[in-house]
Amino acid sequence: MTFITRNQHKAQGQRNPGVSPKTIERLSVYRRTLANLPASTPFIYSHELAAMCGSSAAQVRRDLMVIGTAGCPSRGYAVAELIELIDKRFAGISSHAVALVGAGTLGRSLIAYLQRRYHRLSIAAVFDKDPDLTSRVVYGIRCYPMGELRRVVEEQSISIAVIALPDASAQEVAEQLTAAGITGILNFAPVSLRVPSGTCVVDIDIAAALDKLAFFARTGRDQYLREVMDESRDKHGH
Amino acid sequence: MTFITRNQHKAQGQRNPGVSPKTIERLSVYRRTLANLPASTPFIYSHELAAMCGSSAAQVRRDLMVIGTAGCPSRGYAVAELIELIDKRFAGISSHAVALVGAGTLGRSLIAYLQRRYHRLSIAAVFDKDPDLTSRVVYGIRCYPMGELRRVVEEQSISIAVIALPDASAQEVAEQLTAAGITGILNFAPVSLRVPSGTCVVDIDIAAALDKLAFFARTGRDQYLREVMDESRDKHGH
DNA sequence: TAAGCCATGTGAAATGGTTCACAGAAGAGC
DNA sequence: GCTCTTCTGTGAACCATTTCACATGGCTTA
Incomplete structure (x- = not known):
């Protein structure tokens, strides 16, 4: 995948606290993690949340600063309050x-995935x-022909769209979408969409993600082998 | 999505030329783009490739440096040679x-997607x-029970795996995978996997990607966002 | 009330990644 | 051959993000 999100944060003069995209992603993960917590856990420390989300305590605290932080030194953060602040x-x-x-196949699996x-x-x-x-009706959702896109998008005030298509038509569809008023596109097609400025695109490029993985997995294994061969005495937990 | 990539390439002190994950992703995109070029285009300029991939000319040249660059000032890069260098x-x-x-649904759509x-x-x-x-046999590929994972992985020298499962079992499966010798995992489950050091995990978090999109698409309507999320400016003309 | 502990909130430093800007090379036109 | 143009390759500057480190302050125990 790629997650080619191109947003150049310049001029954060005084407008908007300038939250970074990475922080937004992590806040989403934090929220999901917090929401799955049992009711028996009303408070949580930054290092606990970090461990659950694969992050670091400092990172969590830094991220939480942007939602107007609410932690108490000796109890940690109130889970319910955190969720509420993130939502806000x-x-x-x-x-x-x-x-x-x-x-198609991908589209239908996305419906199922997101519904659940x-x-x-x-x-x-x-x-x-x-x-x-x-x-x-596909998985409970009405399927319209492309010709009705503009009408339905306007009627239902739809503002973001997911493109789950083979490459060839993705650009064309992106143009129809932006013409209909869509301002955000989640793109699974392995092509770079050209959209008018003001529209936000997030690409999920599965092929690139696999390449990246293969590249680092390979070097990872080399590294592993190197470590194993170098010394078999010292195991590092982490 | 998120692309919370937690591949600990710590300590790449002086080993490995230290290629950044972002560069690897982009190289993958470049390669795909180049491979789709018609034979009538034997040469390409950095700014052309940049425009096709939604990047910038300087970025492309910088990325290509890591493969041992081969551009000629007046002709650009030889497409075939570039592909070969990337592959190398x-x-x-x-x-x-x-x-x-x-x-399941997601798994099957991934098979179809990747096969095509x-x-x-x-x-x-x-x-x-x-x-x-x-x-x-699912889409032409044999489907085994989990119990045979270790045997099949070893017999076929499989080194990377894709987890397309509901959250609950993802951690457990990750453990079985690493125990069987897998060194790279592409994870679609919205949980943070704990894996032994040396194993590389790339997360594709569709829910977080949607959240991110919604956040920036929303603010994207504001004047401020127009500038921040700009997609197509910066791809200059030249 | 005082002391000890531990986690928060946050400047400041470090790291990672992108863009700038320019030297140098190679073809085109004269 | 000389100059003009336009590109590459790359050091340096710039910007974004993460990590460090520590002052602060609440809670607990005595």
């Missing part, structure tokens, strides 16, 4: 409706150009 | 076989704990 920082998100373009696992943003409509699929 | 940098990747754990679109790494085996699926 994300305020408005819950009102976003999502459109999915592409009801994600409750703040929901898929409001599915679009596909295959006439066999349109005007049917 | 990724040397060994082509020998990686991939295991997929989870033959990706030719350097291929899925060698699928594993699932559902007895209805195992010992069947």
